[in-house]
Each structure stands twice: as structure tokens, then as C-alpha cells.
Amino acid sequence: MDNSLKNIISSGLASLSEMFSSDKSTQSILGIDIGSSAIKIVQLKKKNGKAILETYGAISLGPYGNTEIGTVTNLQADDIVRALLDVIKESNVTIKSGVIAIPSSASLIFTISLPANITEEKLASVVPIEARKYIPVPIAEVTLDWFILPKETESSENNIMEQSKVQTPATSNTEVLVVAIHNDILTRYQEILKKTELHSDSFEMEIFSNIRSSFAHDLTPVLLMDFGASKTKLSIIEEGVVHVFHVVNRGGAEITKNIASSLSISFTEAEKLKRTTGLDLNSNPEVADIVRLSMDYILSDTNSIVFAYQKKYNKNISKVILTGGGSLTKGLMERATSNFHTEVVYSNPFSKTEAPAFLTPILELSGPEFSVAVGLALRQLL
Ligand SMILES: Nc1ncnc2c1ncn2[C@@H]1O[C@H](COP(=O)(O)OP(=O)(O)OP(=O)(O)O)[C@@H](O)[C@H]1O
Numbered sequence: 001m002d003n004s005l006k007n008i009i010s011s012g013l014a015s016l017s018e019m020f021s022s023d024k025s026t027q028s029i030l031g032i033d034i035g036s037s038a039i040k041i042v043q044l045k046k047k048n049g050k051a052i053l054e055t056y057g058a059i060s061l062g063p064y065g066n067t068e069i070g071t072v073t074n075l076q077a078d079d080i081v082r083a084l085l086d087v088i089k090e091s092n093v094t095i096k097s098g099v100i101a102i103p104s105s106a107s108l109i110f111t112i113s114l115p116a117n118i119t120e121e122k123l124a125s126v127v128p129i130e131a132r133k134y135i136p137v138p139i140a141e142v143t144l145d146w147f148i149l150p151k152e153t154e155s156s157e158n159n160i161m162e163q164s165k166v167q168t169p170a171t172s173n174t175e176v177l178v179v180a181i182h183n184d185i186l187t188r189y190q191e192i193l194k195k196t197e198l199h200s201d202s203f204e205m206e207i208f209s210n211i212r213s214s215f216a217h218d219l220t221p222v223l224l225m226d227f228g229a230s231k232t233k234l235s236i237i238e239e240g241v242v243h244v245f246h247v248v249n250r251g252g253a254e255i256t257k258n259i260a261s262s263l264s265i266s267f268t269e270a271e272k273l274k275r276t277t278g279l280d281l282n283s284n285p286e287v288a289d290i291v292r293l294s295m296d297y298i299l300s301d302t303n304s305i306v307f308a309y310q311k312k313y314n315k316n317i318s319k320v321i322l323t324g325g326g327s328l329t330k331g332l333m334e335r336a337t338s339n340f341h342t343e344v345v346y347s348n349p350f351s352k353t354e355a356p357a358f359l360t361p362i363l364e365l366s367g368p369e370f371s372v373a374v375g376l377a378l379r380q381l382l
């Protein structure tokens with residue numbers, strides 16, 4: 001395994017436990033989220049202990065691959081570089097120092113259960129062996145990192161039934177969160193940075209950036225849902241630590257595609273209809289029905305994940321945070337609230353930054369889309 005690559009991810013994981021630590025830098029920094037449908041960037045600067053929003057912007061990737069705006073792309077590094085340079089220019093970005101997010105689709109995150117009291121040294125040899133069961137490519141082709149989940153929330157095969165059962169003593173297993181990234185992915189992002197002449201000391205898994213910007217010191221379990229164009233990413237976080245991570249292979253672009261094919265209209269028209277209608281049956285029942293089918297699939301998959309977590313850890317989810325462009329679907333907040341029977345909120349990442357007051361409404365509205373980019377930049381500043 002290439003050690004320089006390992007260090008890069010290690011710092012990503014370490015940042016999770018240092019989520020609210022202080023005084024890392026006084027420089028401006030650019031958070032770069034290269035999503036499957038769009039790039040989002042946010043430039044922040046630290047001043048008087050606060051993160052000042054200097055600029056932000058987004059650009060659709062579709063046109064760089066000769067497809068429509070909003071489609072899921074799979075572009076060559078050179079096309080990404082062109083788009084990134086364009087959005088940097090259009091947003092009047094003034095700096096060359098950035099952090100880039102590694103998409104969840106380019107990584108695997110899972111937990112493994114190891115014997116109690118396993119030593120750090122032993123972990124280094126055991127994790128790669130155990131991880132083989134989860135990784136579909138030769139282990140030499142991936143970079144692994146891991147993080148021991150805190151003992152007090154540890155699971156047990158025995159405590160899975162009733163909510164009333166007491167917490168299992170922390171003597172059973174050591175639960176380890178493992179992250180695996182294909183080495184080619186890291187090389188690709190290094191190439192993109194080099195070609196855009198951006199300097200960066202590290203990458204970060206998008207889920208960790210998202211948590212940093214969306215989270216508000218919650219100690220009880222929170223479900224974070226990132227409704228992207230290609231996929232919906234779910235994570236259950238407790239005391240700032242990811243306990244469960246799961247990807248639902250449904251996203252916003254697929255909903256648009258379904259609307260386009262069933263109404264025989266273009267993707268662009270369907271995208272517009274999707275945004276104006278959402279889940280509102282009164283506005284356009286046919287469109288609302290297509291949106292509902294996909295959203296219900298995602299919610300039902302999420303329910304299974306939440307249920308498994310509740311059984312394993314004997315704890316309920318106390319809050320749901322919605323992020324990603326698809327979370328802006330009209331009526332989703334109401335549907336999610338009635339589905340989860342708990343508090344559901346939108347991520348408001350810009351609330352962790354200082355910006356002119358007149359921008360507050362627009363920043364609140366676009367916040368869910370910029371959660372990853374804001375979280376990346378915050379990592380270097382807070
Ligand atoms: N108001 C809206 N109503 C419904 N869907 C919306 C709305 N605004 C944006 N979207 C959808 O959000 C998706 C884009 O979200 P986002 O920018 O978070 O995706 P991404 O980061 O490119 O994708 P991924 O994270 O899967 O790689 C698109 O599918 C778009 O149609």
C-alpha cells in the first residue's frame with residue numbers, strides 16, 4: 001500500500017473526531033465537491049475566530065460531457081478540470097488552496113466486529129484480512145483506513161430485541177469503522193488538482209464533510225440523508241461518529257429520466273417539471289406520482305437501515321437531517337416527517353459561516369446542496 005495515500009485518508013478520518021477543534025489556519029480555503037451532476041465550491045476565510053463566506057458557486061457537469069444539465073456524468077479528468085476552472089472563474093475565487101471530497105461512490109465504508117481488547121498493532125494486520133470479505137477488488141489496489149468506534153455505544157448480538165433492554169457492557173466486541181478507497185481514485189483527484197494548479201494537503205470522504213457542516217453537536221443518534229443526482233447516501237451518526245453508512249442506488253437524475261420517458265419529453269423539460277411539482281399531487285398528479293414512487297423506495301430502504309440500527313444498538317434516531325439537491329423536492333419534508341415520526345430538518349451549512357444578512361434566505365435555500373463543499377472548507381478553518 002502507498003503510504004502517502006494512506007496518510008491522506010487518515011487525515012480525513014481524524015478530522016471527524018476533531019470536528020469542532022480550533023485554530024488550524026488563518027488562510028482562505030476552497031471546498032470542492034465534485035458531484036456526479038455538478039461541482040459545488042465554497043471559499044471561506046477565518047477572521048476573528050469565525051468562518052467568513054467569501055464566495056460560492058456551482059456548475060452543471062452535463063454540458064462538459066455533451067449531455068443535458070442535471071444528468072449523471074462520468075467524465076474524463078480533463079473535462080472535470082475544464083468545469084472546475086470555469087466555476088472557479090465564474091465565482092471569482094481568489095485562492096489556490098483547496099480541499100476536495102472523495103465521493104461515497106468511489107469508496108466503501110463498513111464496520112467490522114473484532115474481539116474485545118484487540119491491540120492497535122494487531123488491528124493493522126487483522127483489518128486488511130477482514131476487509132477482504134467486503135472489498136470486491138484485490139486488497140493491494142485499495143487504500144484502507146479505520147477508526148475504532150467508541151465502546152459505550154458498542155453493539156452486541158444479544159441486545160437486539162426490545163427497546164427496554166439495558167445497554168450491553170462494553171466488554172463484548174471492538175467495532176471498527178473501515179474506509180476503503182481504490183488507489184486509482186486518489187491518483188485521479190491528484191491529477192485534477194495538479195491540472196487546475198490547486199494546492200491541497202488532503203482529501204476527505206464527502207460524508208465526513210457533510211457531517212461537519214450539517215451537524216449541531218447532537219449527542220443522540222442522527223440520520224443524515226444526502227439526496228444526490230446519482231445516489232442517496234445515508235449515515236447514522238452518534239456523538240459525531242459514523243456508526244452506519246449505506247448507499248441507496250436511487251437519485252434525482254433517475255426521477256427526471258422516469259418523468260421524461262413516461263411523458264415523452266426531454267430531460268430538461270422533465271427536470272423543470274420535477275422541480276415545480278415535486279410530490280404535490282394538486283400541481284401535476286402524473287409527475288407527482290413518479291416522484292413519489294422513487295422517494296418511497298428511498299424512504300423504505302432507509303427504514304430498513306434505521307430499523308437494523310435500532311435493533312443492533314437499542315437506540316432510536318432522534319433527528320433526520322436532509323442534504324443534497326434532491327432534498328429540495330417539494331413535499332419531501334412532510335413525507336419524511338410522517339415516515340420517520342421524528343424531527344426532520346434541512347441542513348443549513350452556511351449558518352456556520354458569516355455572510356451579509358441579505359443573503360440569509362438564499363443561503364438557507366441552497367444550503368443542502370452546498371453541505372459537502374462548506375464542510376470541506378470548514379475543516380481547514382475551525
Ligand atoms: N428543487 C428541486 N426539486 C427536486 N430535485 C431537485 C431540486 N433541486 C435540485 N434537485 C435535484 O438534485 C440533484 C442534484 O443534487 P446534488 O447537487 O446534491 O447532486 P450531486 O452531488 O451532483 O450528485 P451525487 O451526490 O449523487 O454525486 C439533481 O438530481 C436535481 O434534479
Ligand SMILES: [Mg+2]
Binds near residue numbers: 036
Ligand atoms: Mg453530492
